[in-house]
Amino acid sequence: MVEVGAVSPTGVRRSSARMAGPVPVTSDVRHNSPASRAPNDVSVGLVRLSTPGAWLAWVVSSALLGLVMTESWVASTLHMGVVLVSVLAVGIFARGPAAIVTVTAYAGVSDVLWRATNAKGPYEASKYAVIVGAIFLAVRFAKESRYRTLGLVLAALLAPGAAITIMRMGAAGREHAAANLAGLLALAAIVAAWGSLRLTLAEVRGLYLVVLGPIVALTASATLGTLRASDLEWTNEGNLDASAGFGPNQVSSLMALGALLSVLVAFQRGVSWRLRVIAITAAVWLVSQMVLTFSRGGVFGLVLALAAAGLVALLTSGQRLRTVVAAGVLLAIGIQIMSWAGAFTDGASDQRFTSTDTTNRWDIAVADVELFFAKPIFGSGAGMATFDRGSQQVAAHTEYTRLLAEHGLFGIGVLAVLAAICVRIVRSGKGWYRMASVGLLVLALGQMTHSATRIGSIAIAFGLAALREEQS
Secondary structure, eight states, rough: OOOSEEEEETTTEEEOOOOOOEETTTTTOOOOOOOHHHHOOHHHHHHHSHHHHHHHHHHHHHHHHHHHHHHHHHHHHHHHHHHHHHHHHHHOOOHHHHHHHHHHHHHOOOOHHHHHHHHOOOTTTTHHHHHHHHHHHHHTTTTOOTTTTHHHHHHHHHHHHHHHHHHGGGGHHHHHHHHHHHHHHHHHHHHHHHHEEEEEEEEEEHHHHHHHHHHHHHHHHHHHHHHOOSOOOSSSSSSSSGGTOOOOHHHHHHHHHHHHHHHHHHHHHHHOOOHHHHHHHHHHHHHHHHHHHHHHHHHHHHHHHHHHHHHHHHTTTTTTHHHHHHHHHHHHHHHHHHHHHHHHHHHHHHHHHOOOTTTTTTHHHHHHHHHHHTTTOOOOOOTTHHHHTTTTTTTOOOOOHHHHHTTHHHHHHHHHHHHHHHHHHHOOOOHHHHHHHHHHHHHHHHHTTTTTOOOOOHHHHHHHHOOOOOOO
């Protein structure tokens, strides 16, 4: 295993650029005793979570948790408090990086669940937790990272936009800046921290299952809402009843991430048939409920992500036949789900998913570009395009045009840094890890076209994509 720098027999670190490299989550980088090189408790826990029994138990318990949180905002608020306190406590006291990664990942995908179940707490708490967890990891364990400079540059490029907002609105501007910048700051922080880590395939399966927890809970809440609705009305727009009473766009984006992670695990090498069945069953449930939200962003994003991952697999030696078979299985399942949804919604789902109506997003994006040409250097300021677009005074949905409108040339710089991060992630991966990285990046980048960076799962997807392989 590669550690961050060489360590003398006395435990004193010697600076060595040659020895610097990714940190395995199964090692404690601070000491050189035989005990410290053994897996820490949490990394062992991740391996145990990779088993079929653990997957089944976690999915079922998470679904039950979602039902409880749906019925009680107190339970939802308590869940939020426990998760946020855990991020702080683990960040301070953890003996290895695995614990910090685990709680950060869980917190990062919990925001939509908290919002949908009326938890009382900061709206952007999930993104703040990702930033805090990433900082703890970077300071305590991951002191060397191939993405550190890119992350710092990305954060610096956002500063002028935040300053303009505060100058225009005073103290109230901090809220607008935070709402629009927390997602990108979380992305920069997590890539810089997680990009130094190596995980085995078993640890990845365990971590993916951790991420699935809040997504399954949200899906259970949405399924309950669908079953409870006495008069479901299917129209050519998102369905709140099938989306846990919250924004269908954000809900479907979380379900898409959960389905992608399940499929990636199902086609990981060396996985038992029982785990494959559990993972595919979970994916089928997630996709079925996602279709019923009538939000096209999640469905189309998942299709593109799977296609991109499949293309990488086709170009990988020894994976072509397996990829073709997997594609056939997934295609057959997808056709069955859409056929079922068409029957369940009396044909409304077919009309919804073949519609080319952009629900005003195109007009907002065009207004963003026009605003960029009006203020090309510094832009309007983070969150200020909402007030400066004229007739389109609504929150941005497309992160790419929002960056142009609100950050000007600095926004173009942010886009360039994001592109550099993506290229570096893809080039550093091999085999299954590269396939997973490409799928996760395509899904996250696609979600940024219709959800901006409103949800913490986009940062988590980038973080998962940045993980590298540690040999078992």
